[in-house]
Amino acid sequence: MKLFLLGAALLVASAGAQAVTGAQTVPRLPQAEAETRARTVLEGMTLDEKIGQVSMAHFFRFLEGGKSGPIAADAGDVFARLLPGATLNGGGDAPQPNTPRGWADALRGLETLGRQNLPGGVPAVFGTDAVHGVNNVPGAILYPHNLGLGAAFNPALTQELARATAADMRAMNMDWDFSPVADLGRDPRWGRFYETFGESPWLVADQITASVTGLQSGGVAATLKHFVAYGSPGLGRDRANAEISLRALHELYLPPFKAGIRAGAMSVMANSGSVNGVPVHASQNILTDLLRSELGFKGLVVSDWNDIDRLVNTFKTHADLVRATAASVNAGIDLYMVPNDVEKYEAALKEAVEGGLVSQERLDEAALRMLTFKAQLGLMDARPSGSGVITNGRALAKRAAAATLTLLENDGALPIKTGRVLVTGPAMDSAAIQLGGWSVNWQGVGKGNVSYMPKVSTLATALKASAPAGVTVSALPDSKREALLKAAANADTIVVALGEAPAAESQANNPNLSLPSGQIGLLRDLLGTGKPVVLVLMAGRPILLPEDLQNRLPAFVMAYLPGSEGGAALADALYGRAGFPGRLPFTWPGSLGEVGLTADRPPEGAGDAPLPLYPLGFGLDYTTFRTSDGQAARTADGVKISVTVTNTGEKAGTATFIVNASLPPAGNLEAVSRPVGVVRAELKKGEARTLSLDIPAERLEAFTGDAFRTVRGEVLPGQYTFKTGDELVRLSLP
The missing domain is CATH 2.60.40.10 (Immunoglobulins)
Incomplete structure (x- = not known):
């Protein structure tokens, strides 16, 4: 019998441990030893070299053709000119060939060029958003997004997935993951809701501990993001202002970050938005007093994408980039994630230092943290090269997807045992909907300059391929409405797969918690046939259905964004070969007026509280x-x-x-x-x-x-x- 006890007692890898990834052993220096080695390098650096060390250059700066191509002939000169401490891939740009082997060779090549052209022979560290597997790499298996893992309530599984992700990253010479999201999912309208593990601070904290432990025991630096209160923006809009009290800060928003820091997270990313009217990238109170003095964080603080520039151009809190740079660096930003104009930022920081707006001591502190970070990852030493071979994680992906599936309604329509089954809906065979954002491209499959179409197990294909004796399955797209309704009249069970189009960040905001009107019309037409309808929803948040439809659903499955093997996992559950172990990691509101209703909401002055459509932790199964x-x-x-x-x-x-x-x-x-x-x-x-x-x-x-x-x-x-x-x-x- 397998027994899972979830609480604070998750094993945390020691800081000085050897991280084993496949056949590789990656040295991990204790912070004190790493800092000693970093100081030796820092002492020989010029002002320009220190400024470069706290700057990040985009991967495409070193590629032929800008966005996607082989390493450029002058890449070494680019390193010598920019002197960047870090490089990154934001999704959608890639080496050639765009394969795991291609990634391994390209990053190894950049590491070699960095050793040749950067101070102390210390290369730039490469960071990427591997948020549900190595999701920017064609051919990689993608796991469920965090919201689904929150529904599994199984930190051991989360740790296993993180460890598998780290192994694939190391195989491609990647050292740094901008993950996990330690924000809470408190407002489902928010575009990054699906990147969270759910609404409840301590339940999320257990998942964060697991994710950090899995990544870093696999030899990859984890990043807690986005410090702090990013998940409660005004009006549910990404990067908006959050008004929170000190009580809410300590009771709600800090526990997941505390857990990640205790687990040894090596880096923290700052909140892109603002808290109580102050942009976090300019808040010394948040990034230094709270993060370092109160929580004891000793690692690297990295900005989010282009967010120092945002102080000037979006928030309009600072007159120019020099002042914005000074404010951010003094607040506690060590490394600026700047994707395009590295030169402009480095010039602004140099002017701020030479003009006395940023002290030499503060610049040295930031550069030392960057060098220490890299020393801890073994970048100051010769290292084994990644194999360029990533694991076949389909079995793990299917097991993970199966653990997330949540049954919300069932009047006997499930499991499907006999008869004619009709499958339809835009999500029945869509890799894009099934994987969501941060999949191949930043905004999801088909939305960037990488046209690769992942091989996924879709619902329609899996239902056909694995139908038990006595069940026949046909599939029709919802675009053929007349033929579809005729087929529905002859079906014994209709499975309709609906879902949100893939998107990320602000593009994924859903202010009405709605599906496109065409999908609602399809569901209404199918329910109108009088046949049992099984709704399978693939979405990164709770969706509000019209009340007349919600009350008529014979069966309703929340599949979240289940990843590469979502279809196979769903087929097993719908046919009764497996159950529905998932439970909601958030409160599902019954209307827009109930957005913000959470399980830990205190009593109202009137003495009553609205009841949600489905509470936190809700879920049915084939047993009781x-x-x-x-x-x-x-x-x-x-x-x-x-x-x-x-x-x-x-x-x-x-x-x-x-x-x-x-x-x-x-x-x-x-x-x-x-x-x-x-x-x-x-x-x-x-x-x-x-x-x-x-x-x-x-x-x-x-x-x-x-x-x-x-x-x-x-x-x-x-x-x-x-x-x-x-x-x-x-x-x-x-």
Whole structure:
């Protein structure tokens, strides 16, 4: 029997460990030793070399033809002129050939040129957004996006996926991943909602620990992003201002970042937006006082894309790039992710230093952090070259996708056992919809200059290929509406796959939480046939369906953005060969007016609260579970909860229960129910297991203080109530 206990106790790799990736062993120096070596290099650097060290140049600056091509003949001269400490690929630009081997050779070539042309022979570090596998590389297997992994409530799986991603990155000589997203998904209108692990701080924190541990044990530097409160922008619009209180900051937004820092994350990326009217890229309070002094982060702080320029051109908080540069560097930005005009930024920083706006000491500090970062990754030494061979991760991708699938409605339409099945809908065979944004190109498949079409297991193909005896499957595109409705009249079950078009960041904002009108019309027509309709939704957020349709769905499956093997995983679940282990990692609102409703919302002054369409943790399966015999006991570090979970249904399944805590009165608003952890286990028919969870004391802290005063976190004396399923247990803490 496999038992999963989710809490704070995830293994964290030590800073000085050897990271093993396939046949390679990548040295990882402890920070103190790495810093000593970095100081030796720094002492011999000129002002221009230090400025270059804290600048990042885009990968395409070193390629023939700009966006995609072989390494340019003058790439060494570009290094010698720009002296960049880092390079990056933002998605859509690529070497030639654009293959894993091509990537390995190109990056090895750039590393060699860097050693020849950069101070101390220390090459530039290459960073990329490998956010669900090595998603910019044609041929790579792509895993579910984070929101789906949040639905799996299985940090061990998240860690396994991160480790597999790191192995593929190292095989292509990539050292630095701009992942994981430690932001909370609190507003589903936001375009980056699907990049989060969900809404609940401590449940997300467990996933962040797992992701950081998996990446860095695989020899790749992780990046916590985006510090801090990026996930609660005004009006749900990307990069907008977030108005948050000190109480919300400490109770909601910091726990995932705390977890990542404790797990040893080597870098942090700054929030592209603003908090309380101050752009984070210019906030010393956030990037230095909070991140470094309060949270103890000692690694590298990198800007987000072009965000120092944004202070001048978008936020209009600074008169020119020199002043914006000085403000950002003084606030705590060590490395500027600048994609295009490196020369302009380096000139602005030099003017700021020479004019006294940025001290030589601050520049040295930033350059030292950059060099230390690279020393920790082994870049100061000769290293084995990546094999250029990435793993065949299809089995892992299918297992991951299967763990995410969440059944929201079922009146008996599932599982499909016999009869004629008709499959339709724009998502039934669309790699673009199934993979979402950050897939081959930044905005998704087919939206950039790389035209590669990934090989994915789609729903229609998988349903046909794996249909059990007694089931026949046909598929028709929704564009052939007359033929489709005629076929629907003769079907026994209709499976309709709907979904959002791929997009990323602001382009993925969905202010109405809606699908295109054509998809809604298709669903209405199919329901109008009177035949059982199974809706499969591939989307990066909860979608609001018209009430007359929502109330008529015989079966409703939330598939999130399931990755390369989503179709195969869905077919197994729809046919009953597998169950639906996923549970919602967010609160699904019933209307736009309920956006912002979360499981940890405190009581309103009127004494009531709206009920969501589906609450956090909701999900059905082909079996049922019962909780009993709940117990709570004090431990040296917090509270231990145990509960007996019994599979009361007719099939094996995965029991997942969020453990919620209710705190004693604190003088301030507190959540009626605060999620503090999860118990999860795979149980056979009729099997009962006693599951336990250790809840660290910090997860029970109340942050008390008056409206505009500093808050203080403490575990208050009084009675605490813990709820797991239907079990309530109470415990008094002194």
